[in-house]
Amino acid sequence: xxxxxxLLIEDNVDDERxxxxxxxxxxxxxxxxxxxxxQEAIDxxxxxxxxxxxxxxxxxxVVILDLKLPRLSGLEVLKRIRSVPATMRLPVVVLTSSExxxxxxxxxxxxANSFIQKPTxxxxxxxMVLQVAMYWLLLNRTTPERMLA
Numbered sequence: 001x002x003x004x005x006x007l008l009i010e011d012n013v014d015d016e017r018x019x020x021x022x023x024x025x026x027x028x029x030x031x032x033x034x035x036x037x038x039q040e041a042i043d044x045x046x047x048x049x050x051x052x053x054x055x056x057x058x059x060x061x062v063v064i065l066d067l068k069l070p071r072l073s074g075l076e077v078l079k080r081i082r083s084v085p086a087t088m089r090l091p092v093v094v095l096t097s098s099e100x101x102x103x104x105x106x107x108x109x110x111x112a113n114s115f116i117q118k119p120t121x122x123x124x125x126x127x128m129v130l131q132v133a134m135y136w137l138l139l140n141r142t143t144p145e146r147m148l149a
Contacts, residue, residue: 004061022129038072
């Protein structure tokens with residue numbers, strides 16, 4: 001599993017720490033790139049801004065996307081990911097505290113692969129992170145051609 005990169009787009013420091021701790025406690029040692037706002041995520045994915053010159057052949061195996069982000073909303077990030085052939089097929093898991101049915105529908109309409117409500121209990125949160133990582137890093141199958149198409 002260690003060769004697959006995870007892009008975590010999360011502005012809440014506590015949720016970021018919980019996610020990283022859950023991965024490490026479960027021996028998931030994949031590289032995790034953390035973007036703290038929507039614009040930073042876009043810059044990373046497209047090699048702009050502070051990520052200018054980044055090797056764009058290295059893309060995340062999964063994007064874990066919060067919806068409530070500063071500078072650029074999670075839904076806007078999702079729109080941009082789906083608008084370009086180089087990123088349109090990246091697996092995107094929306095992970096948010098929102099219970100808004102409209103956000104669920106809009107996330108799927110924009111191409112989210114999954115929508116998960118963040119558990120408030122730290123133990124449940126840790127288990128959810130483990131399940132997401134195990135599925136998208138181990139069980140989900142993609143081909144390089146499909147990812148770049």
